[in-house]
Amino acid sequence: MYNYIFLISILLITYYMVIVKRLPALVxxxxxxxxxxxxxxxxxxxxxxxAALYIVAILIFVLKVILIPNFLAGITKKIQVNENLGLLLNxxxxxxxxxxxxxxxxxxxxxxxxFTDKMQSxxxxxxxxxxxxxxxxxxxxxxxITQIIGLLVMENGLFLLAVTMCRGMPFLVEISIFxxxxxxxxxxxxxxxxxxxxFTHIDVNKLTNLRx
Amino acid sequence: xxxxxxLSIPLLFTLAPLFVKKLRALGRLNAIxxxxxxxxxxxxxxxxxxxxxxxxxxxxxxxxxxxxxVISVVTFAASLFSIDYISKDISGxxxxxxxxxxxxxxxxxxSFSMLLVPMVANLGMVWVGIELTTLASAFLVGxxxxxxxxxxxxxxxxxxxxxxxxxxxxxxxxxxxxxxxxTTKTLNWHEIxxxxxxxxxxxxxxxFLFILVGYGTKAGxxxxxxxxxxxxxxxxxxxxxxxxxxxLKTAIYAILRxxxxxxxxxxxxxxxxxxxxxxxxxxxxxxxxxxxxxRIKRFLAYSSIEHIGxxxxxxxxxxxxxxxxxxxxFNHAVTKSFMFFGGACVVKKYKKDNLNVIKGVVASMPFxxxxxxxxxxxxxxxxxxxxxxxxxxxxxxxxxxxxxxxxGLFLALLAVxxxxxxxxxxxxxxxxxxxxxxxxxxxxxxxxxxxxLLIFMCLVGIKVxxxxxxxILAALEILKGINHGL
Numbered sequence: 034m035y036n037y038i039f040l041i042s043i044l045l046i047t048y049y050m051v052i053v054k055r056l057p058a059l060v061x062x063x064x065x066x067x068x069x070x071x072x073x074x075x076x077x078x079x080x081x082x083x084a085a086l087y088i089v090a091i092l093i094f095v096l097k098v099i100l101i102p103n104f105l106a107g108i109t110k111k112i113q114v115n116e117n118l119g120l121l122l123n124x125x126x127x128x129x130x131x132x133x134x135x136x137x138x139x140x141x142x143x144x145x146x147x148f149t150d151k152m153q154s155x156x157x158x159x160x161x162x163x164x165x166x167x168x169x170x171x172x173x174x175x176x177x178i179t180q181i182i183g184l185l186v187m188e189n190g191l192f193l194l195a196v197t198m199c200r201g202m203p204f205l206v207e208i209s210i211f212x213x214x215x216x217x218x219x220x221x222x223x224x225x226x227x228x229x230x231x232f233t234h235i236d237v238n239k240l241t242n243l244r245x
Numbered sequence: 246x247x248x249x250x251x252l253s254i255p256l257l258f259t260l261a262p263l264f265v266k267k268l269r270a271l272g273r274l275n276a277i278x279x280x281x282x283x284x285x286x287x288x289x290x291x292x293x294x295x296x297x298x299x300x301x302x303x304x305x306x307x308x309x310x311x312x313x314x315v316i317s318v319v320t321f322a323a324s325l326f327s328i329d330y331i332s333k334d335i336s337g338x339x340x341x342x343x344x345x346x347x348x349x350x351x352x353x354x355x356s357f358s359m360l361l362v363p364m365v366a367n368l369g370m371v372w373v374g375i376e377l378t379t380l381a382s383a384f385l386v387g388x389x390x391x392x393x394x395x396x397x398x399x400x401x402x403x404x405x406x407x408x409x410x411x412x413x414x415x416x417x418x419x420x421x422x423x424x425x426x427x428t429t430k431t432l433n434w435h436e437i438x439x440x441x442x443x444x445x446x447x448x449x450x451x452x453f454l455f456i457l458v459g460y461g462t463k464a465g466x467x468x469x470x471x472x473x474x475x476x477x478x479x480x481x482x483x484x485x486x487x488x489x490x491x492x493l494k495t496a497i498y499a500i501l502r503x504x505x506x507x508x509x510x511x512x513x514x515x516x517x518x519x520x521x522x523x524x525x526x527x528x529x530x531x532x533x534x535x536x537x538x539x540r541i542k543r544f545l546a547y548s549s550i551e552h553i554g555x556x557x558x559x560x561x562x563x564x565x566x567x568x569x570x571x572x573x574x575f576n577h578a579v580t581k582s583f584m585f586f587g588g589a590c591v592v593k594k595y596k597k598d599n600l601n602v603i604k605g606v607v608a609s610m611p612f613x614x615x616x617x618x619x620x621x622x623x624x625x626x627x628x629x630x631x632x633x634x635x636x637x638x639x640x641x642x643x644x645x646x647x648x649x650x651x652x653g654l655f656l657a658l659l660a661v662x663x664x665x666x667x668x669x670x671x672x673x674x675x676x677x678x679x680x681x682x683x684x685x686x687x688x689x690x691x692x693x694x695x696x697x698l699l700i701f702m703c704l705v706g707i708k709v710x711x712x713x714x715x716x717i718l719a720a721l722e723i724l725k726g727i728n729h730g731l
Binding site: 145146147164168171177180184187188191194195198199200202203205206209210213216217220221224227228231232237240242243 | 302367369370372373376377379380383384387390391392393395396397398399400402403406407410413414417420421424430431432445447448451474475478479
């Protein structure tokens, strides 16, 4: 029962991330989303009595709820750019797109994926929707940091999928993926610094030297 | 045990810059290390009975050995080429000594991550390995730390990460399909393959679509190729050769592993049609962009997209076509690295990279110029060089299956690309050299790296070496054998 409350909350937080206009709010949204991902994982671990899932949950808490959001918030503060996200689509249109994406992933799941269990279909549709909205954030928000957050939202969606559908990936794989994600966020952060020093902005739509 | 050797050499050499003070010595040591990797892979392929499993973590069969061989040939050549290239970069004031050491550390870590990919048994670990190659090479793409290279590195890491997330989505969906039928949950591909027949066909098809789009992004298959020309043209040149030569192929390797399972489950037609479709799109896009390129390394990068197209079309044909495709993977790796080395020498000498401006390369750089003339014909697919033959195999297989439309398009596009390559390169190769440029030749290590690759280009064109033929045939058995259900 708790699971479904958590899942719905994750979806609602994802919608919230689509409509926010400022960077710190987006980072906060990501932290909250990761927190609910942590809660979902714990509740699944409790239900299935799997020790590996507890460890995964702890990793989610340490990395995605504490370290990565702090790191991103730190960058935002340090480079002191304009905190506005630079929306390519305004919040009203964005939430409309998010709803359309939700409907599409619902259609995809119920027409294409051959699940027999209805609950499974719902969770799959929900995670697919989170992944698609992550992609949407990457494309329609113009700051370099928002692209990192979009990527992380997509990854959260994947973890949710792995936990809810497959009860987690094999343990070693899961740990390595965590490590990879963490390293990639740090490397991306370093590049944000470099972009900021070289270009004096972090607007990715203005990175247009290389063409054709 | 030998397997661990192959992995541990580059991993240990990642630390070498901490202990070796002199840069030239470091460069030489690096080349020796990669020679050792190459020799070990060679020894391994000849003397060990495949497949080898251990720790339940590594699983190496002929297909893996083939990719290991390709990777180690190209990394060895790149490490030879690096010696002089890096010292010229330092004397030219582009990078500091400290940064050069950083380069050697990353170079080794990059080659480690690429060697890891074909060795691991677990499809999830394959994903981790491929993500690791992106992370290791991101700083090598943005190495010069100027506006263009940082922009290229950013696009590279973002686009490839998104692509690879879709690949992970595909992997999870496949894992779900497996966990529905298997008693033990596993992602080890050699344990999944025997189960393939009992998997749900629709789920496997969807998983494969995500896999193809995801790893296809990393492999530079059009239309997901947009990061490739930027990254390959901005990376430091020995690394451009590795990116083009082998990084793309590790992603192809991952696609192949999944296609084996998919073929066993839903039949060959599904994957083969997809391969041919994406291959033709890649050829069309590469053809258009090659015609209008102005910069030499960008031009070579688009040529990589063309060859990736050729490879996956060959894989789509299957049979002799798949043989041609595997051979083409090797030939393209060797020839394209060769061309990137040549291009790098030209850019170093002329200090510009515009195809319209550079003139008289043969006159000003006799050795490198002659090499580039040969490379120009090799990369565009003229006999007696090796690429001609692998493309010929693919075409024969296509025509014998009666796929006239695909083969006709393939031939027409290759003809246009041939014209474009010869036109662009002959403009820079011939003509009068600028007055102020003194004719000069390259360092011995650079020459050796050219000659090392040239031997393979010519040798495979005359006759496929017995050793290579043996691994490719064994790898084909793996691709095919499971087609009939193990």
